[in-house]
Amino acid sequence: VVTALKRGADGYLLKDMEPEDLLKALQQAAAGEMVLSEALTPVLAASLRANRATSDRDISQLTPRERDILKLIAQGLPNKMIARRLDITESTVKVHVKHMLKKMKLKSRVEAAVWVHQERVF
Template sequence: MAQSRHETPASILIIDDHPLLRRGVAQLLELEDDLELVGDTGEPAEGVRLAGELDPDMILLDLNMPGMDGIQTLKALREADFAGRIVMFTVSDHEEDLVAALRGGADGYLLKDMEPEEMVRQLRQAALGRMVVSESLTALLAEALRNQRTAPATPDIHSLTQREREILRELAAGLSNKLIARKLDITEGTVKVHVKHLLKKLNLRSRVEAAVWAVQEGIDR
């Protein structure tokens, strides 16, 4: 199976709390002369340290680990200025995890139940700089993309006018447009206009999202 490449093999570090799985990957990679396992650990913190020390071309990172989880580790690696490829390696087929990983700067997201040959193929692609995602997740990926806001992940309260903030506060208190109108002594239609504008500015898709955002930002009260 080993396809020879001209250059030096891609160095790989694996961070995964399952020893057996680490060994499995090690054996798999031994068969490939263009992929070389240079380190492995079950400790996220140790993994971050090793990343700095070994500076591998690629890190295979488990998403589900005790203590610091994969996403945190991912962030820690990026904050430690690790510039190589980071491929998440997990059993989770949840959209949230996928999205969190990619948003967190992962270059790939592979499921652990994939076939070894497929695994090698994907790792090779990743080493070449391509973003890889398990095929069975393409639907999820599409879904995530569709659900995604196109703009700033951090909308800004300051982009709202005084009135819009006022409307948002009431909205987050659970009031309907009609009740907001009554309270602020304007018509329901006007409230709707403000809500519409505020949703557009914050790039949210419903009053529920607006309410949740407002609460989390502490806009209420």
């Protein structure tokens, strides 16, 4: 799972999903969202713990808007919902996410969310 995500996979689903959940996940993926089975959270967290680079991750380097978006990503909100909540366009959210991930040396929204929870950033 971790290797697939590191190599650019936009999600990872397990075979035992209910058909309704699978359909919903595929729609989310088609909309450009990262899609992962909830059962993978412990796997990702363990991987992050093993490969921490927290000294490179200083939240103070983020703009206030990037911090707001990171907080909402950690709450599990997709770009569309973040855009609505912050009254900005979805493409603006995507730009902020891209910059935030680069600054924090994170590979994905999921990794960002796990990092926030693991480090108790907010």
